[in-house]
Amino acid sequence: MKPKKLNPxxxxxxxxxxxxxxxxxxxxxxxxxxxxxxxxxVVGKPRLQFAVVAVARTLGLSVGAARLAVRRLDELxxxxxxxxxxxxxxxxxxxxxxxRAVGLRKNGAFPIAGENAAATLETTxxxxxxxxxxxxxxxxxxxxxxxxxRTPGNxxxxxxxxxxxxxxxxxxxxxxxxxxxxxxxxxDRAARDFLRTLYRQGRLTPAELDGRLRALxxxxxxxxxxx
Numbered sequence: 070m071k072p073k074k075l076n077p078x079x080x081x082x083x084x085x086x087x088x089x090x091x092x093x094x095x096x097x098x099x100x101x102x103x104x105x106x107x108x109x110x111v112v113g114k115p116r117l118q119f120a121v122v123a124v125a126r127t128l129g130l131s132v133g134a135a136r137l138a139v140r141r142l143d144e145l146x147x148x149x150x151x152x153x154x155x156x157x158x159x160x161x162x163x164x165x166x167x168x169r170a171v172g173l174r175k176n177g178a179f180p181i182a183g184e185n186a187a188a189t190l191e192t193t194x195x196x197x198x199x200x201x202x203x204x205x206x207x208x209x210x211x212x213x214x215x216x217x218x219r220t221p222g223n224x225x226x227x228x229x230x231x232x233x234x235x236x237x238x239x240x241x242x243x244x245x246x247x248x249x250x251x252x253x254x255x256x257d258r259a260a261r262d263f264l265r266t267l268y269r270q271g272r273l274t275p276a277e278l279d280g281r282l283r284a285l286x287x288x289x290x291x292x293x294x295x296x
Contacts, residue, residue, distance in 0.1 A: 093192040095138075097128075097130055097134050097135075097138050098138045098141055098142060100128050100130070100138075101124060101128065101130075101135060101138040101139060101142065102138075102142055102147055102148070104124060104127065104128060105117055105119065105124070105142075105148060105160065105162055106162055109160075109162040110162050110164065115161060115162065116151070116159060116160065116161050116162070117159070117160055117162060118156060118157060118158070118159050119157050119158055119160070120156070120157035120158070121135050121136045121139060121157065121158065122135075123157075124139075133236065136236065137236040139158065139160075140231075140236060141238065143160075144191075144238065144240060144242055144243075144289075144291075145191050146163065146191075146291075147162075147163055148160045148161065148162050148163055149161045149163065190241065190294065191240070191291075193240075193241070194239045194240075195227075195239050195240065195241050195244050195295070196227065196239040196244070197239070201295075202227060204241075204295035204296060205227055205241065205244050205245065205246050205295055206225065206227075206246040207295065207296050208241075208246070208293060208294075208295045208296060209245065209246040209247075212246075213225070213246070213247045213248040213251055214228070214245035214246055214247050214251075214281075214284070215228075215245075215247050215248075215251040215255065215260075215263065215264060215267060215281065216247075216248065216250075216251050216267055216272050216273065217273070217277060217281075218248055220246070220247070220248045224248055224249050224250075225246055225247065225248055225249070226246075226247065226248075226249055226252050227244050227245070227246060227247075228244070228245050228246075228247045228251070228252045228255065229243055229244060230243050230244070230245060230260045230285065230288065230289075231243050231260075232256075232257040234257055235257070241291075241293075241294060241295050242288055242289055242290075242291055242293075243288075243289075245288070251263075251267075260285055261282065261285065264278060264281050264282060264285070265278070
């Protein structure tokens with residue numbers, strides 16, 4: 070089935086009036102989203118293969134800024150990265166009304182009061198206050214996200230699944246409660262690699278490793294929301 074023909078004027082109004090402000094998109098994130106949309110859905114292609122380096126060069130951005138923008142758009146659901154390989158990224162683009170965090174009505178109207186809770190959640194900095202940090206700890210129910218040990222309050226901390234040096238955000242999708250030992254040992258390593266290290270060291274059983282990898286996937290997909 071061919072993609073529905075887009076109305077550029079309507080798309081621009083949805084983006085400027087609803088999508089960008091509700092998701093708190095920066096100027097760079099707006100530029101990247103529109104660039105990718107222009108070369109995908111606007112020309113009738115639901116999926117797009119692109120290289121971050123090429124996008125950065127075209128838009129006059131640094132590679133790091135372009136990569137961070139793509140990652141954040143993926144986290145917010147504005148696009149879905151299907152594959153990463155030597156040729157770049159394969160992504161499925163989404164229209165403003167398809168983004169759950171926006172909650173846009175079919176007629177393009179703003180949601181009524183209370184319907185923007187999801188958008189607020191997606192843009193919240195969970196390191197901003199003690200109360201917000203506590204919701205992440207509470208979500209893990211007193212256990213370390215990585216090694217599953219019960220973690221007393223004086224030896225637990227928050228860890229960025231995607232390290233901050235790799236542009237990891239303070240989102241509930243990227244923060245987990247863990248013991249100080251795991252936080253120190255993981256350092257800037259990928260979370261998947263660190264979990265496999267715990268398994269090789271006998272600190273996780275095969276079933277626990279599978280469960281942690283599923284939890285990691287659910288976390289990135291926004292399924293593990295704080296209480």
